[in-house]
Amino acid sequence: MATVTGSLAGVVPRPNTEHGLMGWLSTVDHKKIGVLYGATSFIFFLLGGLEAIMMRLQLAAPNSNLIDPLTFNQLITMHATTMVFLVVMPMSAAFFNFLIPLQIGARDVAFPRLNAFSYWVFLTGGIFINGSWLIGQAPAAGWFGYANLTSKTFSPDLGVDFWLLGLLILGTSSVAASLNFIVTIVNLRAPGMTMMRMPLFTWMTLVVAFLVIFAFPVITIGLIELGFDRFMGTNFFNPAKGGDPVLWQHLFWLFGHPEVYILILPAMGIVSEVLPTFSRKPLFGYSVVVFSGIAIGFMGWGVWAHHMFTVGMGPIANTVFTLTTMFIAVPTGVKIFNWIGTMWGGKLTFPTPMLFSIGFIAMFIIGGLSGVTHAISPSDYQQQDTYYIVAHFHYVLFGGAILGLFSGIYFYWPKITGRLLDERIGKVHFWLMLIGFNLTFAPMHILGMNGMPRRIYTYPAGMGWEFWNMLQTAGSLVIAVAMLAFLYNVWVSHTKGKVAGNDPWDGRTLEWSIPSPPPAYNFATIPHVRERDDWWFTKHPELAHGSHGHAAAPAEAHHATTGGHGHEEHIHMPQGSLLPLIAGVGQTLFVGGLILGPVVMAIGGLMMVGGLYAWCSEPINE
Amino acid sequence: MLVPVAAGTLLLLSVACSPSDPQNTLAATGIVAKKQQDLFWTVMAWATGVFILVEALLVFTLWRFKGRGGAGEPHQTHGNTRLEIAWTIAPVLVLLTVAVPTVSLLWELAEPPKVSTEVKVVGHQWWWEFEYPGYGITTANELHLPQGEVINFHVTSVDVIHSFWIPKLGGKLDAIPGKVQSLWLRGDEPGTYYAQCVELCGVQHANMKFRVVVHTRDKFEQWVKDQRTPARTPDAGTPEAAGLLVFTSNCVACHTIDGVPGAVGKAGPNLSRFGSRQTLGAGMVDNTLPMLEKWIADTTSIKPGINSTDSAGQPTQSGALTPMPRFKDTLSGDQIKSVAAFLYGLK
Numbered sequence: 001m002a003t004v005t006g007s008l009a010g011v012v013p014r015p016n017t018e019h020g021l022m023g024w025l026s027t028v029d030h031k032k033i034g035v036l037y038g039a040t041s042f043i044f045f046l047l048g049g050l051e052a053i054m055m056r057l058q059l060a061a062p063n064s065n066l067i068d069p070l071t072f073n074q075l076i077t078m079h080a081t082t083m084v085f086l087v088v089m090p091m092s093a094a095f096f097n098f099l100i101p102l103q104i105g106a107r108d109v110a111f112p113r114l115n116a117f118s119y120w121v122f123l124t125g126g127i128f129i130n131g132s133w134l135i136g137q138a139p140a141a142g143w144f145g146y147a148n149l150t151s152k153t154f155s156p157d158l159g160v161d162f163w164l165l166g167l168l169i170l171g172t173s174s175v176a177a178s179l180n181f182i183v184t185i186v187n188l189r190a191p192g193m194t195m196m197r198m199p200l201f202t203w204m205t206l207v208v209a210f211l212v213i214f215a216f217p218v219i220t221i222g223l224i225e226l227g228f229d230r231f232m233g234t235n236f237f238n239p240a241k242g243g244d245p246v247l248w249q250h251l252f253w254l255f256g257h258p259e260v261y262i263l264i265l266p267a268m269g270i271v272s273e274v275l276p277t278f279s280r281k282p283l284f285g286y287s288v289v290v291f292s293g294i295a296i297g298f299m300g301w302g303v304w305a306h307h308m309f310t311v312g313m314g315p316i317a318n319t320v321f322t323l324t325t326m327f328i329a330v331p332t333g334v335k336i337f338n339w340i341g342t343m344w345g346g347k348l349t350f351p352t353p354m355l356f357s358i359g360f361i362a363m364f365i366i367g368g369l370s371g372v373t374h375a376i377s378p379s380d381y382q383q384q385d386t387y388y389i390v391a392h393f394h395y396v397l398f399g400g401a402i403l404g405l406f407s408g409i410y411f412y413w414p415k416i417t418g419r420l421l422d423e424r425i426g427k428v429h430f431w432l433m434l435i436g437f438n439l440t441f442a443p444m445h446i447l448g449m450n451g452m453p454r455r456i457y458t459y460p461a462g463m464g465w466e467f468w469n470m471l472q473t474a475g476s477l478v479i480a481v482a483m484l485a486f487l488y489n490v491w492v493s494h495t496k497g498k499v500a501g502n503d504p505w506d507g508r509t510l511e512w513s514i515p516s517p518p519p520a521y522n523f524a525t526i527p528h529v530r531e532r533d534d535w536w537f538t539k540h541p542e543l544a545h546g547s548h549g550h551a552a553a554p555a556e557a558h559h560a561t562t563g564g565h566g567h568e569e570h571i572h573m574p575q576g577s578l579l580p581l582i583a584g585v586g587q588t589l590f591v592g593g594l595i596l597g598p599v600v601m602a603i604g605g606l607m608m609v610g611g612l613y614a615w616c617s618e619p620i621n622e
Numbered sequence: 623m624l625v626p627v628a629a630g631t632l633l634l635l636s637v638a639c640s641p642s643d644p645q646n647t648l649a650a651t652g653i654v655a656k657k658q659q660d661l662f663w664t665v666m667a668w669a670t671g672v673f674i675l676v677e678a679l680l681v682f683t684l685w686r687f688k689g690r691g692g693a694g695e696p697h698q699t700h701g702n703t704r705l706e707i708a709w710t711i712a713p714v715l716v717l718l719t720v721a722v723p724t725v726s727l728l729w730e731l732a733e734p735p736k737v738s739t740e741v742k743v744v745g746h747q748w749w750w751e752f753e754y755p756g757y758g759i760t761t762a763n764e765l766h767l768p769q770g771e772v773i774n775f776h777v778t779s780v781d782v783i784h785s786f787w788i789p790k791l792g793g794k795l796d797a798i799p800g801k802v803q804s805l806w807l808r809g810d811e812p813g814t815y816y817a818q819c820v821e822l823c824g825v826q827h828a829n830m831k832f833r834v835v836v837h838t839r840d841k842f843e844q845w846v847k848d849q850r851t852p853a854r855t856p857d858a859g860t861p862e863a864a865g866l867l868v869f870t871s872n873c874v875a876c877h878t879i880d881g882v883p884g885a886v887g888k889a890g891p892n893l894s895r896f897g898s899r900q901t902l903g904a905g906m907v908d909n910t911l912p913m914l915e916k917w918i919a920d921t922t923s924i925k926p927g928i929n930s931t932d933s934a935g936q937p938t939q940s941g942a943l944t945p946m947p948r949f950k951d952t953l954s955g956d957q958i959k960s961v962a963a964f965l966y967g968l969k
Contacts, residue, residue: 068926068927069825069826069828069926069927070825070927073822073824073825073827076822140825141822142822146782146783146821146822148782148783148799149782149783149822149823149824154747154781154782154824239798239799239800239801240799240800244800245782245783245798245799245800246798246801279687279696280695280696281695281696281697281698281699282698282699282700284699284700284701284702285700285701285702285706286700286701287701288701288706310785310793310794310795310796311796311798312795312796312798312801312803314732315728315729315732318728319725319728319729322721322724322725322728323721323725326717326720326721326724327714327717329713329717330710330713330714330717333709333713334706334709334710334713336676337676337706337709338701338706340676340679340680340683341699341701341702341705343683343684343687344683344687345687345696345697345699346687346696347687347689347695347696348684348687348688348689349689350688358680358684361680362677362680365673365676365677365680366673369669369672369673370669372665372669372717372720373662373665373666373669376661376662376665376720376724377724377728378657378658378661378724378727378728378731378793379658379661379662379665379724379793380793381658381731381792381793381794381795382647382655382658382659382662382789382792382793382794383647383793384785384793384794384820385785385794385820385821386647386820443638446638446639449639449646449647449648449662450638450639450643450645450646450647450648451643451644451645451646451647451789451816452645453787453818453819453820453828454820454822455822455827455828456827456828457827457828458828458829459828462644463643463644463645463816464639464640464642464643464644464646468638540695543695543698
């Protein structure tokens with residue numbers, strides 16, 4: 001047995017380099033994987049944005065023929081699928097990857113190779129779904145894929161197959177990553193880093209990870225049933241044979257609503273790090289913010305059918321979901337007050353990350369309030385499936401999640417690259433984005449109340465919709481210019497950006513105690529944590545008001561900066577491995593083989609099984 | 623600053639949608655829409671109040687604490703239990719206040735008051751079929767209702783999920799294949815209203831519309847009488863008579879016309895008294911003779927995508943299951959003109 005294991009493991013030698021292409025392909029370093037996640041999701045962000053702009057150009061004027069109806073339906077489907085699964089989730093994962101070990105004082109995640117596997121599955125899954133464009137058969141049944149429009153009868157081409165297989169692939173990536181982060185956060189915290197001393201971002205990551213591992217199995221069941229219907233002729237969602245298309249809606253939204261919190265909680269975590277830093281005081285009501293996050297995590301499971309008020313569930317179900325939806329606004333609202341409380345009495349400065357965080361709060365208030373107006377189901381009967389809904393969730397997911405993520409990008413850029421982004425360009429970026437965002441999405445409230453349905457590729461003149469649509473298209477172009485400003489900023493930072501040093505913002509948590517970019521091992525000496533916001537109170541012991549009786553004590557070899565280089569040699573970091581890449585690509589090919597053919601499936605299957613087997617028996621090289 | 627902004631927002635919402643805009647949900651002309659509109663404004667008033675309060679608090683905080691104080695660090699507050707309890711309870715109270723009228727209207731709309739007319743609504747890719755069982759009338763894409771009377775709609779679909787919505791009369795109900803569900807509405811002011819499908823249902827979802835005509839009782843009864851009168855056979859030698867022949871040999875497998883022998887097809891819209899309808903192609907264009915000729919010659923020239931077939935003749939992703947043939951391939955120009963004249967004459 002040992003020889004078999006040894007010989008198989010030898011097929012793929014464990015690479016021993018951290019540099020060049022091989023360094024990236026074989027990396028198991030959470031920071032490099034975080035950078036890969038960030039860069040990849042940003043490219044998908046540009047792609048999803050391009051799709052949005054094409055839709056906006058088509059809708060700028062009535063009776064436009066710029067884009068044909070089928071392409072338009074493909075654009076709405078792929079824009080949403082991209083933004084949800086290939087942008088906001090993986091960009092949050094970029095932050096989880098880069099930050100969680102740094103915030104909890106660990107050297108890596110619990111399962112570094114699994115982490116790499118998650119990334120390669122995400123990358124190849126994203127390419128797979130978008131590959132449908134290349135053969136002109138992108139999915140066109142909406143990101144929500146309502147049955148029975150997704151059936152072979154009504155969507156006979158390969159679009160829906162690409163979509164459902166792609167989501168299955170991406171689901172394994174998310175679930176694997178989430179298990180990894182749960183184990184990491186629960187087990188790898190530095191001594192003294194109790195749960196209630198964890199940074200808020202780590203807490204929100206933990207909540208999101210639990211949401212993912214419970215939510216994705218639900219949509220997986222739906223997708224597999226849909227796959228059976230399409231590939232094997234079963235009738236789960238076929239009303240002609242006794243199936244029920246509404247079943248799909250329940251499965252989809254039972255996943256889909258927790259998914260909304262999966263998208264927004266990481267941004268809330270980032271904002272909860274940024275605001276205290278630039279207010280120079282701790283997060284107001286830390287435990288309330290933590291527990292409201294957990295409460296949202298639980299309550300998020302009881303509101304899904306508010307997406308279905310007009311399906312005809314009857315007054316009892318509608319009453320229940322009306323009330324649960326109204327009251328999930330409470331823990332969300334509490335967070336807003338706590339953020340304002342954090343800034344109250346502080347010494348506020350407004351560098352770009354702070355501006356994005358404040359923008360997040362200001363816009364999220366609007367998205368939250370319009371969400372309450374949807375919870376009012378009798379009035380939602382009018383708003384359902386109109387642009388009012390589109391306005392609402394863009395205030396939550398763009399004004400909320402995307403602004404929050406940009407806050408994180410500006411905040412952590414110096415930690416990740418060692419150089420700051422330019423402040424002046426950053427401010428131009430922020431204001432263009434905020435103005436463009438509001439020009440694009442605020443008029444959608446008006447259009448929705450004025451009866452404009454979603455997902456229509458054109459509309460006639462004389463409906464009272466022309467002016468607002470034109471304004472929205474102009475707004476979307478302003479957002480595009482804002483993105484150019486950001487790209488320019490990246491280039492400026494790369495070529496002549498100010499060197500950041502360890503702690504450019506006078507930060508509060510452990511990640512600011514180590515060099516930028518951090519060394520592969522993160523902490524030369526594992527820190528001992530004695531306080532929430534430990535690094536801040538280490539820098540300002542006089543402010544700790546003796547709450548734990550150690551305030552005046554000097555840091556004894558406390559943080560990595562004080563640890564000498566002499567320690568480095570004794571730190572064992574996991575060596576790179578190509579097997580996650582092989583197994584991950586193999587899995588995508590194996591699943592995609594249902595479309596791409598049995599040869600691809602066989603190759604993929606071999607790579608996946610062989611890769612995983614070799615992975616299990618891979619020696620720890622020295 | 624924020625008060626005018628918020629007041630402006632509300633004002634904008636009310637004036638940005640002109641009452642004459644055909645699908646304005648805030649210019650209700652039916653009792654259901656009116657109640658929904660009133661509830662919306664009630665909630666919106668609360669939401670605007672909260673919006674002003676919270677955004678003002680945010681802006682004030684930014685202004686008040688901007689880079690203040692001398693050398694020292696700010697007081698390191700960790701929280702304030704009383705304050706936090708207060709701002710947890712306050713939104714609960716507001717929500718409870720709003721929940722009462724919400725739940726009460728929800729139940730009020732669940733069951734219809736005294737019903738005057740039952741209408742069966744069937745969604746098709748991409749048109750609407752309306753059947754009045756009490757009157758023995760089946761029509762398409764144009765709904766006629768008596769003013770001030772409660773109509774109970776029984777909504778279903780024959781293919782995918784659609785959603786039945788008449789914005790000025792009231793909020794909507796999905797049309798789900800395999801289920802028949804009910805929605806009641808009441809049109810209180812005579813007039814013609816726009817309506818359209820609001821659930822993504824395929825390539826021509828955007829053009830699955832219909833018109834609703836609310837009549838006084840007298841005019842409604844006249845309409846019913848007209849609809850129940852079978853089509854008159856055109857006089858021999860007229861273009862209409864030639865058109866009838868073309869129709870019976872090309873169209874009857876899919877279209878029904880009361881009074882035309884053999885015209886009993888159900889796949890396409892019922893064309894009885896077609897000439898009296900205001901629109902063509904499910905609310906897409908005005909029903910004029912030239913437009914009708916164009917439609918018969920090639921539907922896709924007006925409604926793109928519904929008829930595309932691949933090289934093997936199979937419908938593609940975008941195709942309707944029962945597409946209307948491109949008759950310019952099989953009929954002469956004169957034949958098309960005559961059949962259009964026949965249909966247009968069915969007033």
